Amino acid sequence: MKHQDNTFSVAKAEDSSGFLLWQVTNLWQREIRKILEPFDLTHSQFVLMASIHWLTLQNELVTQIVLSSHTKIDPMTTSTVLRTLQTKGFVTRIEHPTDTRAKTVAITEKGKEVVKKAVVAVEAFDTRFFTPIDNSDFNLQLITLLNDYK
Numbered sequence: 001m002k003h004q005d006n007t008f009s010v011a012k013a014e015d016s017s018g019f020l021l022w023q024v025t026n027l028w029q030r031e032i033r034k035i036l037e038p039f040d041l042t043h044s045q046f047v048l049m050a051s052i053h054w055l056t057l058q059n060e061l062v063t064q065i066v067l068s069s070h071t072k073i074d075p076m077t078t079s080t081v082l083r084t085l086q087t088k089g090f091v092t093r094i095e096h097p098t099d100t101r102a103k104t105v106a107i108t109e110k111g112k113e114v115v116k117k118a119v120v121a122v123e124a125f126d127t128r129f130f131t132p133i134d135n136s137d138f139n140l141q142l143i144t145l146l147n148d149y150k
Contacts, residue, residue, distance in 0.1 A: 028129060035125050039118045040088070044081050046122065047071050049090060049115040052107050063102045064093075072146075090114060 010016050029043060036046050051071050055062045068078040082105060085091040090111030096102035107115060130138070 031125060031129065032122065035121050036118060039114050039121075041114070041118060042081075044073065044077070045085055045090075046115070046118055048073065048078065048081055049085060049107060049111060050119055050122075052091065052105055053112065053115050053119075056107065061096075062105045063096060063099075064105060065102065067105060085111070 008016075013019055032043055032046075036043060039046070041049070048067060048071060051067055052062050055066065055070060060066065064075065064078055064082065067073075067082075068075045071078070073081070082091060082093060086093060088111075089108055092106050092108055093103045094106075096104050
């Protein structure tokens with residue numbers, strides 16, 4: 001017997017985009033953790049390392065602020081994760097050549113070796129995971145959401 005309480009605007013849980021996104025995100029993150037485990041990387045560590053590598057390949061001088069903005073990871077978390085990556089020998093942080101308040105970030109050779117292998121593994125998983133849906137439309141919709149909530 002159905003309750004008369006109309007707290008929810010949907011008839012079925014599957015009609016809630018937020019709930020579905022939460023479920024899919026948890027599933028995807030769980031699988032990503034498994035993929036990254038052999039590389040001794042957390043998901044945040046991977047995202048920061050891959051982004052440093054990406055931005056460097058785009059000939060950008062990578063600062064912690066640029067990295068934080070690119071990844072949408074808050075600056076304090078970015079700094080904390082970078083410290084851990086530095087301890088692992090995957091990245092270096094040095095003073096910015098012109099801005100004394102900023103630090104530039106670079107991947108070490110050891111870090112580059114790890115991140116290249118991790119990117120291949122993550123991209124292969126993403127291809128398998130997202131194959132059942134139309135990625136181009138999905139990605140455009142995600143970009144719309146990101147742009148609407150800056």
